[in-house]
Amino acid sequence: MDIYFYNTLTKNKEVFKPEEPGRVRMYSCGPTVYKDATIGNMRTNIFQDILRRVLRYNGYELKHAMNITDVGHLVSDADEGEDKMIKSAREMKKSPMDIAQHYTNLFFDDLKMLNIETPEIVCRATDHIEDMIEYVKRLIKRGYAYETSTAIYFDVSKLDEYGILSGIKLDDQKAGARVKVDTEKRNPYDFAVWIKAPENHLMKWDSPWGLSYPGWHIECSAMGQKYLGKTFDIHTGGIDLIPTHHENEIAQSKGAYGTIPAKYWMHGEYLLVNGRKMSKSIGNVYLLKDIVDKGYDPLVFRLFLYSSSYRIKINFTWEAIDSNMKALIKLREAYQKHLNGTEDISDETINELEEKFHKAINDDLNMPLAMSVVWDTIKKPVKSIKIAKLLKKFDTVLALDIDKVEKNKASEIPKEIIALAEERKKARQNKNWAESDRIRDEITSKGYLINDNKDGYNITKS
DSSP: OOEEEEEETTTEEEEEEOSSEEEEEEEEOOOBSSSOHHHHHHHHHHHHHHHHHHHHHTTTTTEEEEEBBSSBBBSSSTSOOOOOOHHHHHHTTSSSSHHHHHHHHHHHHHHHHTOOOOOEEEEGGGOOHHHHHHHHHHHHHSEEEEEOOEEEEEEEGGSSSSSSSTOOOHHHSSHHHHHHHOOTTTTTOOEEEEEEEOOTOOSOOEEEEEEEEOHHHHHHHHHHHHHHSSSSSEEEEEEEEIIIIIIHHHHHHHHSSOOOOOEEEEEOEEEEEEEEOOOOGGTTOHHHHHHHTTTTOOOOHHHHHHTTTTSSSEEHHHHHHHHHHHHHHHHHHHHHHHHHHOOOHHHHHHHHHHHHHHHHBBTSSOOHHHHHHHHHHHHHOOOOHHHHHHHHHHHHHHSOTTTTOOOOGGGGSSSHHHHHHHHHHHHHTEEEEEEEEHHHHHHTTEEEEEETTTTTTEEEOO
């Protein structure tokens, strides 16, 4: 069955054809480990994980590399400001490497809680300084980079075309270039591939250009080439990386090897919070820890993301998370009913459901459509172990731990709250809706949520 992906490079949905039959080489831009990863960052990682799982569902062997940026990412994309790692280290009074290790550990903890697989290759920027130096030397030798008193810059004017991924036109940039003009630059929009370090700079290495450190973009070009070759199949990342980071990766690869590094470029859209972009200034930045601390299974966030395409903005609200919590419980309970079922269902029906799911995930990771097939499957009145086995197969893509047995948490709820819930239940049976609402509000004021269901009610900590 063919797989279709939307390719940012061509702006079209295309049939996926890897360079090697049966094998996919993929590169993903990983975290800059100077602060906590947000749930917005985790959306990108979940999209990349679904992509991995869909490729494997189709029988492909994977060679997937992801970088860890622990040096070289400046606070401005315009080659200005200080390194983010050093800024964080100064603020927290720790060494840059201590900061990097701390946030790297937290990042992988989050991946584990969300059932996000670790790529086959995880490469730290600071472990590949020599590879980057060789890449810069190659750019200089081929005439695509030049030295100034402060840095080695990539000469964008040497390219046949710049902006093929983002659509940026250099002629449109000249009047108000996005970068501050450095009088030593040949062009105001040239970008740094290597930066000469001031005397007090904490992270610096010996190089042919003195003590210095890498620019942000060069690490992915160097490590992608080292582990995946001059060209590979898929490059992924967040949509924010298109106009600068990924555009400059392409420029560097064309300069060094005359090629665009990846055939397919795939990007995940933003996560909004209450309709707005996440921002510290408005106080709507959330971490996975915030979801867990409210008593939710972290996989509820994963299920929530399945309500939208990875290429469409999705709006995070606590109401949506609560709704998906109920859905996840329902999904797992339905699986158990089918697992313990003794009825039979035709192989033809099973095959039809499996084909619908397969077509959905192969259509540019269409998770909303795939989930509609999942719900159609669990709603089958026949309770059969064949359906349970099919749901387990679906879960190799969904990664929702569908076979997890939901524990009865009634014993964790204070007796006072349970007593109020029982009192409210009687009020509802007597159709005393005003009293029912009053008791519900009292339960809420004490830090718990009560949700009615066909079996009575469910209580969770708010």
